[in-house]
Amino acid sequence: MSSRPRLHALSWLVWALSATLCVLVARSAVYGALILLIAILCVEMHGLATPIGRAFPLFCSLAAFFAVVRVVLDALTGHVAGNHTWFTVPSMQLPSFFGGLEIGGAIQREVVLASAADAFVVVVIIAVFGAWNAVVSHHELTQSIPRAFHELGLVITVALAFIPSTIEAVRRTREADRARAGGRPARGRVRRTVLPVLQSGLERAISLSEAMDSRGFGHRGAVDRGERVAGFAMVAALVALAGAGAALVSRADVAATVLTTVAAIAVAIGVATSAAAARRTRYRPRPFRRLDTVVALSVALAPAALAVVANTTDAALVWIPRELELPRFDLGVALAIALLAIPALIPPRPAMGA
């Protein structure tokens, strides 16, 4: 666990998007497992010593839990004629006004395997997202987005900081309640826990907002021209988008395309002018170094390489199991996915402080 990230937040963003794309394109358990392994490796190497960084295992276990629930539900409710039955459990028929669904009964091999394969893909996507949260500095991320969105980014950073303190407040409140009842469980415990936690959270939020106000947050001079331009651009974008929607409904494809393009340009102008108008400067923004560029480009290659491999060879990317068998494994595909592991090869920054 290191204290400051080695790689730029944007490189990690490219990594997370590429990994997600790979999972979606190569929907096979082997490739999914490979990507999961790479995500774990990246957290091992670059995980930050923040509460969210430490929450990665929790993230994964939660995803696995919901996957198991999903497979069980699918197995109990999925019945397709012609499938192989593995074994039979007691069944019950729901009343017809609930759809007359049969729960239980024959547990079919094809249903369980297909559901498990699907659920595993979701687990891997969540793990990638969890890994991204564990390695990235959220503050650095807000520093890298256009200045027009600075306030929004800050809101997210502050909200994330509230999660660990709320968990701690819940723990302390429950302990205080236990001590007060003399160690016995007493009724009305949830109510006695929720109220103090909410009140303390509110008090903290108020003092934080006052501290931010006292430190000049939201300070700016009179509204200047740039901000007005940005406002008009955003209104224009909204109008154009609404027009595009109407054009789509009436199947005027050309008009819809033109209006969507206009909206996109207006949004770009709005963001650019409002970013230029924001009278804020940035303290030591983390530069995007050559290493960051190299990593971002090479991980972005992974989904591209996957597409090339899939189109030029007969390697099957998607595997939907019908029976218990080993999934097909193709070295070319695996090598393409292995590009995602490049960040894990870079040594993290040595931990500073405690």
Add this chain to the structure above:
Amino acid sequence: MVLRYEGVGFRYPDRDVLALDGVSLAVEPGAFVAVAGASGSGKSTLLRCANGLVPHSSGGRFRGTVTVAGRSTADHRPRDLVDVVGFVHQDPEAQFVVDHVETDLAFALENLGVAPTAMRRRVEEVLDALGIAGLRDRDPATLSGGERQRCAIAGALAAAPAVLVLDEPTSQLDPQGAEDVLGAIARLNQELGTMILVAEHRLDRVVPIADRVLLVDRGHIGADGAPETVLADYPGAPAVMRLGRALHLDPLPTTVKAARSALHDLSLGPIPDGAGAPPLGDVVLSARGTCVRFGAREVLRAVDLDLHRGEVVALLGRNGAGKTTFLRALAGLIAHRGAVQRTTRVGYVPQDPNTLLGAATVRDELLTTVRMTRQDPAAIGAWLERLGLAPLAERHPRDLSSGERQRLAIAAVAVGGSSVLLLDEPTRGMDAPSRAALASAVTAHARDGGSVVLATHDVELAAMVAGRVLVLGDGALVADGPAREVLAGSLFAPAVLRVLPGFLTVDEVLAAR
């Protein structure tokens, strides 16, 4: 005059009473002004007017004018005054925006749009001014309270304001942390000429460095002037001043050094030896070899304690020495090794009273405990009386001052019929009257056959109520013995003991004359 109040009156929304009434004040640049007064007297409100948090953030009705460096708070919001007033909050945790000390310091500068090179230089300057350059890459959440508060001060100073306002900056800190913070403030005042306006309950450390003290009393400025004159009759005055007052010294000493030289030829009777104290009862709580681990870290190493009926024990030690952990182990709230035997009911009052308080009124809060523990509701009145809460019985707990909340939390636990009370840092944020009420409640509880363990940084309180003192250091028991012996060796010994070796309190000195 860098800071000027003219006829300031203020009432919070939904309140009938004026929080401030007719306050006029002028402070010259570079002054060090301490603001004293009981909880709820309007100290905080007075401070919050200085950068316009009152009324811009609080709402309510405001009259009069406050001007800082020529700008009126009527047409400048707090965010427009960053470059003239820095504001530091009581709670060091609630003022960090970024999880990186160095970047957090630059927050105000970023908001002002300062050029990157100037910003860089300014951040280095405040890092040095507060002596926190070594902490620049840390996450504020991993710092100790004193370090965190110094980082918060650095953040408030980043925009080079002429005025620094601090609302009880040391009330959440241990003695060492408080010393560091006040030392840093004194240096800023002396070397950079920053005007300081600081509110404090514990005046012992502030009075020696302040030029001027404001005594706030129910929204008015009761007295304003040099510390020796303003605090002459104030009950919350530092212990050395109370000692000087009791011995009719003139002028009143404000430091231990001054008191020592004024009293070097004072002849006193024999040092009290505790012979008159009632004998202790049987052991009601006994811990043998208590060990606690959090992950790989050993927080508590083989600590022993025998607590007798009628005994008050003070548990001292640095932040992180294991005081809270030991109390939680004694209360059976955490897993530990070693035997803990309880022959009676044990009540634990946590450090943060807010974790307990959820009822609609003070009386309901006690009633909740009585229902939970199926005790006799008749005890409610007695405990309200004992902790001085009877006049507040119908108030909402969240409207109370922090000292009153602390006392309420103690009453809410004690009413459950525990004869052993474990109090964790009960005087945090307490003013003098609350502290006196707590001390007499503890003494009364022990006299009635109860026992108390106090984990505290407040050595003056320990000297007042405790017969025995335990000192924890790094999870191990460093000292265990009579209060007089254990406290004598410490750098943070009570002031009276440092002036007149052998005597713990002003009352003991008077009895020995």
